Amino acid sequence: MTTDWNSMDNESFRAQVRDFYDRNYPAELRNVWRYLTWDEVKDWWPKLYAKGWAAPSWPAEHGGMGLDATKQLIFHEERLDVSRGPDFGGIVLLGPVLIEFGTPAQKREYLPKILSGEHRWAQGYSEPNAGSDLASLRTEAVLDGDEFVVNGQKIWTSWCLSCNQMFALVRTDKTVKKQEGISMLLIDLKAPGVTVRGIQNLSGNQSFCEVFFDNVRVPRANLVGELNKGWTVSKALVGFERLLVGNPRHCLFALERLRAIGQAHGLMRDACFVDRFTQLRLDVEDLGALYERFCDIVRSGGVLPPEVSMLKLFATETVQRITEAMLEAAQGLGGTRDEQVFDGLPMDILGIYYLARPTTIGGGSSEVQRNIMSKLVLQLPG
Numbered sequence: 552m553t554t555d556w557n558s559m560d561n562e563s564f565r566a567q568v569r570d571f572y573d574r575n576y577p578a579e580l581r582n583v584w585r586y587l588t589w590d591e592v593k594d595w596w597p598k599l600y601a602k603g604w605a606a607p608s609w610p611a612e613h614g615g616m617g618l619d620a621t622k623q624l625i626f627h628e629e630r631l632d633v634s635r636g637p638d639f640g641g642i643v644l645l646g647p648v649l650i651e652f653g654t655p656a657q658k659r660e661y662l663p664k665i666l667s668g669e670h671r672w673a674q675g676y677s678e679p680n681a682g683s684d685l686a687s688l689r690t691e692a693v694l695d696g697d698e699f700v701v702n703g704q705k706i707w708t709s710w711c712l713s714c715n716q717m718f719a720l721v722r723t724d725k726t727v728k729k730q731e732g733i734s735m736l737l738i739d740l741k742a743p744g745v746t747v748r749g750i751q752n753l754s755g756n757q758s759f760c761e762v763f764f765d766n767v768r769v770p771r772a773n774l775v776g777e778l779n780k781g782w783t784v785s786k787a788l789v790g791f792e793r794l795l796v797g798n799p800r801h802c803l804f805a806l807e808r809l810r811a812i813g814q815a816h817g818l819m820r821d822a823c824f825v826d827r828f829t830q831l832r833l834d835v836e837d838l839g840a841l842y843e844r845f846c847d848i849v850r851s852g853g854v855l856p857p858e859v860s861m862l863k864l865f866a867t868e869t870v871q872r873i874t875e876a877m878l879e880a881a882q883g884l885g886g887t888r889d890e891q892v893f894d895g896l897p898m899d900i901l902g903i904y905y906l907a908r909p910t911t912i913g914g915g916s917s918e919v920q921r922n923i924m925s926k927l928v929l930q931l932p933g
């Protein structure tokens with residue numbers, strides 16, 4: 552029998568989530584500020600799956616917890632020190648799309664494997680000349696009988712070395728307006744003709760990949776939604792999770808480390824440092840208030856307005872400013888990748904600094920967010 556979590560009072564639910572994570576989540580995987588690999592989470596994932604908690608937002612009939620917006624926020628708040636694993640692509644992005652647009656056969660085949668961790672999904676959207684201007688993508692899928700033949704390249708594919716499947720946007724009609732000739736396909740990354748290459752980022756992790764398709768045959772049954780309607784399907788992906796990017800947790804994580812560095816270096820008596828620290832602290836308070844404003848909209852069943860771009864901008868630019876202050880406050884120690892301990896807190900300052908850099912690019916760059924604000928919120932002339 553499935554539990555009706557939504558009928559439980561909020562504090563009892565919060566206590567249950569906290570207790571489960573305290574008992575089961577590996578201590579060494581807490582507060583790791585980077586995405587974990589499948590190897591790192593593969594022993595923990597079956598516990599979450601067995602508990603029935605792998606997919607908090609999915610409806611119970613598909614194996615999710617069926618949480619309403621308030622309970623989802625509590626669930627996320629109680630996991631602020633839990634690192635994101637390669638579950639993101641399947642649980643957060645693809646699952647809800649298959650529930651809405653998938654055929655009965657796709658739901659039967661894929662949803663249980665997402666939940667169990669057997670399938671880990673990468674998001675294959677960006678290409679070398681199609682990032683902000685995604686509709687220009689050129690990876691092509693041509694129908695040949697009951698199969699598509701896929702040729703082309705994707706890039707910046709997160710966690711792909713931990714994934715074995717990809718949902719990809721591909722061009723299926725070159726003769727129409729850019730957005731109208733795109734389809735979404737489910738591609739097995741182990742199929743012949745697929746090559747996945749890791750890209751080493753600044754911090755030394757291979758968190759991205761480039762993926763090449765050379766005459767890869769994909770069953771027609773793997774088309775999600777209608778042919779040439781992939782743009783509409785892909786737009787359905789951005790929803791509740793967009794809000795979580797604006798969660799102040801990364802800022803709080805970095806601010807606590809900035810405080811520890813200041814404490815250890817006696818900077819809490821330096822007026823310049825205290826002034827900078829206080830400004831950052833107040834910005835994080837403001838970010839928390841802004842985040843709550845958008846949470847309230849979700850809680851009351853509303854649709855997130857384009858102003859949510861402001862939250863993404865403010866969260867990512869604030870975390871970059873805090874990590875810059877950390878680097879400077881640590882002086883010579885900020886320039887090494889060795890783990891340092893400040894005021895009892897271990898940290899890799901340069902690693903944290905590096906990880907904050909791409910946050911203003913992924914999920915839509917700051918410039919693109921500003922364009923959205925100028926057009927849709929401020930209605931400035933284009």
Ligand SMILES: Cc1cc2nc3c(=O)[nH]c(=O)nc-3n(C[C@H](O)[C@H](O)[C@H](O)COP(=O)(O)OP(=O)(O)OC[C@H]3O[C@@H](n4cnc5c(N)ncnc54)[C@H](O)[C@@H]3O)c2cc1C
Pocket residue numbers: 673674675676677678679680681682683684706707708709710909910912913914915916917918919922
């Ligand atoms: C951490 C991270 C994770 C990612 N994960 C994935 C993933 O899993 N799957 C995936 O498909 N992609 C992923 N991406 C790719 C990401 O979606 C793209 O990097 C992003 O959309 C920007 O595209 P681009 O890199 O091609 O840059 P471009 O679009 O070429 O932009 C280059 C510069 O020009 C600016 N610019 C572009 N257009 C405009 C405009 N109209 N007005 C003003 N300025 C503009 C941009 O802001 C940027 O500064 C990820 C990126 C990052 C950083």
